[in-house]
Amino acid sequence: MAGVMQWLSVASRRSLVLSRTAEWNASGTLKTVPLLTRGAHVETSSARIEKLVPNEYDGPLVKTEVPGPKTKELIKELDAVNKNAATVQSFVDYDKCLGNYMVDVDGNRLLDTFAQISSIPIGYNHPAIIDVMKDPANLSLLVNRPALGVFPSGSFPSTLANVLLSVAPKGLSRVQTMMCGTCSNENAVKQALMWYRGKKRGGPPTQEELESCVIGKEPGCPPYTVLSFKGSFHGRTLGCLTLTHSKPIFRLDIPSMDWPYASFPRMKYPLEDFEAENRAEEDRCLKEVVEQMEKGLATGRDVAAMIIEPIQAEGGDNHASPYFFHQLQKICKQFGSVFIVDEVQTGCCTTGHFWAYESWNLPEAPDMVVFSKKMQAGGYYFKDEFAVDGPSRVFNTWMGDPPKLMLLGAVLDIIKRDNLITVARESGQVLLDGLKSLQDKYPDLLSRARGMGTFAAIDCKDPDTMGKVSRIVKNKGVFMGTCGTQSIRFRPSLVFQPHHVDIALDALDSTLADISVQ
Numbered sequence: 001m002a003g004v005m006q007w008l009s010v011a012s013r014r015s016l017v018l019s020r021t022a023e024w025n026a027s028g029t030l031k032t033v034p035l036l037t038r039g040a041h042v043e044t045s046s047a048r049i050e051k052l053v054p055n056e057y058d059g060p061l062v063k064t065e066v067p068g069p070k071t072k073e074l075i076k077e078l079d080a081v082n083k084n085a086a087t088v089q090s091f092v093d094y095d096k097c098l099g100n101y102m103v104d105v106d107g108n109r110l111l112d113t114f115a116q117i118s119s120i121p122i123g124y125n126h127p128a129i130i131d132v133m134k135d136p137a138n139l140s141l142l143v144n145r146p147a148l149g150v151f152p153s154g155s156f157p158s159t160l161a162n163v164l165l166s167v168a169p170k171g172l173s174r175v176q177t178m179m180c181g182t183c184s185n186e187n188a189v190k191q192a193l194m195w196y197r198g199k200k201r202g203g204p205p206t207q208e209e210l211e212s213c214v215i216g217k218e219p220g221c222p223p224y225t226v227l228s229f230k231g232s233f234h235g236r237t238l239g240c241l242t243l244t245h246s247k248p249i250f251r252l253d254i255p256s257m258d259w260p261y262a263s264f265p266r267m268k269y270p271l272e273d274f275e276a277e278n279r280a281e282e283d284r285c286l287k288e289v290v291e292q293m294e295k296g297l298a299t300g301r302d303v304a305a306m307i308i309e310p311i312q313a314e315g316g317d318n319h320a321s322p323y324f325f326h327q328l329q330k331i332c333k334q335f336g337s338v339f340i341v342d343e344v345q346t347g348c349c350t351t352g353h354f355w356a357y358e359s360w361n362l363p364e365a366p367d368m369v370v371f372s373k374k375m376q377a378g379g380y381y382f383k384d385e386f387a388v389d390g391p392s393r394v395f396n397t398w399m400g401d402p403p404k405l406m407l408l409g410a411v412l413d414i415i416k417r418d419n420l421i422t423v424a425r426e427s428g429q430v431l432l433d434g435l436k437s438l439q440d441k442y443p444d445l446l447s448r449a450r451g452m453g454t455f456a457a458i459d460c461k462d463p464d465t466m467g468k469v470s471r472i473v474k475n476k477g478v479f480m481g482t483c484g485t486q487s488i489r490f491r492p493s494l495v496f497q498p499h500h501v502d503i504a505l506d507a508l509d510s511t512l513a514d515i516s517v518q
């Protein structure tokens with residue numbers, strides 16, 4: 001009964017959100033909110049919904065089993081070429097995708113709450129992005145990819161300043177572009193290590209250092225380390241793998257650096273019922289961090305930097321409180337280490353803040369903030385004092401991709417124009433309320449509903465149930481991601497509105513009902 005009451009209150013709160021949306025846009029047209037699937041059960045909402053992406057579809061449409069026959073055929077074809085196609089979920093007809101809807105080659109139209117592993121900022125084929133690509137004035141930048149370290153275009157400095165620095169974390173006045181999240185982390189960490197060594201050395205490198213470093217020996221290659229956290233994901237290159245501790249598949253068979261790690265808090269939910277336990281859990285983890293820092297100093301293996309995700313994403317959507325991050329920043333300051341925050345997945349508004357770390361209200365920003373995914377361009381912001389101390393210390397052929405910055409410029413305009421941070425907050429609230437109601441309704445199947453903005457997740461009873469949920473819900477027209485060992489996660493784009501949340505929750509509800517009777 002309690003569950004039903006909560007569900008009703010969610011529904012009424014949801015209609016409040018919708019009617020407010022209608023108020024904002026008097027010219028909004030009446031739209032239906034269909035409840036998907038073969039056989040077409042269609043629900044109609046009386047609310048007037050303004051679609052943030054013009055002409056977006058009204059709902060999912062499932063024509064075949066998902067994955068369908070064409071997708072299965074193409075998986076075989078791809079696998080014959082690369083022998084690595086086992087992860088492919090759908091082949092996509094990108095011409096037909098729009099807004100929150102992904103259309104596959106079998107003609108199935110799925111509401112996409114995963115948005116290409118959390119990397120689509122304003123939906124598929126948003127007109128603002130299409131316009132940038134169609135503009136003939138941008139053509140030469142699109143077809144000539146520069147080696148940015150040596151031959152950038154004349155517009156590059158102003159693009160960095162106007163686009164990337166316009167959303168820079170407060171106090172981080174410098175930015176370095178890169179090509180993906182992993183290589184951004186890799187170079188941010190390298191830059192932090194160089195800074196730390198330079199600070200310790202206090203002058204130019206010695207001849208002995210120059211000679212020893214090229215064969216990977218001390219003193220040129222110092223035994224300094226970077227601390228990371230259990231459950232983390234920072235990328236899959238040789239360097240970043242040492243910092244990644246989520247799943248065996250990432251690290252199996254790869255030699256690794258002997259660098260320290262500490263536990264990341266494992267919070268109990270609902271948070272308000274477990275305040276004391278959760279604080280004790282965070283203190284336990286902080287103690288491990290301090291022990292590692294002290295051990296490093298005592299053994300000459302200084303912890304030069306620490307890297308952490310605001311919410312551990314791949315590792316299972318693990319959250320910690322602002323207190324935890326405040327303490328980490330303090331510890332880094334105390335030990336003279338660089339505090340690096342990996343916002344590759346949390347950045348760009350999805351949590352209801354432009355950068356997730358803003359929710360912690362730190363006395364000052366982290367020393368470095370890494371981005372990619374929804375930002376379209378990869379890279380990292382850093383405080384002036386962490387700048388490289390000479391040419392070619394952070395360098396490669398492309399060092400980024402200027403057209404991605406043009407896209408980001410258009411994305412940021414839309415984020416502002418359509419107030420998408422507020423949309424992420426509102427949709428996030430509806431989503432979390434709905435997940436909590438489902439958890440009350442299916443207590444044997446679901447637990448630990450959690451989220452910040454639309455960056456949300458819920459745990460399934462076991463890994464097998466997670467697999468079932470993701471498979472069945474897809475066949476009801478909604479694509480949902482997974483993370484950790486048994487979580488369903490939501491990573492929609494920023495144009496994911498409350499009426500999309502309704503569709504996703506209805507599909508999840510009906511999926512859980514199916515599983516309950518199995």
Ligand code: PSZ
Nearest residue numbers: 117180181182233234235309342344345372
């Ligand atoms: O399996 C994989 O390699 C995956 S699945 C999702 C990711 C990687 N996420 C990428 C990611 C991230 O979530 C965080 C917090 N930091 C770094 C990365 C690496 O970014 P990419 O994949 O762009 O190199």
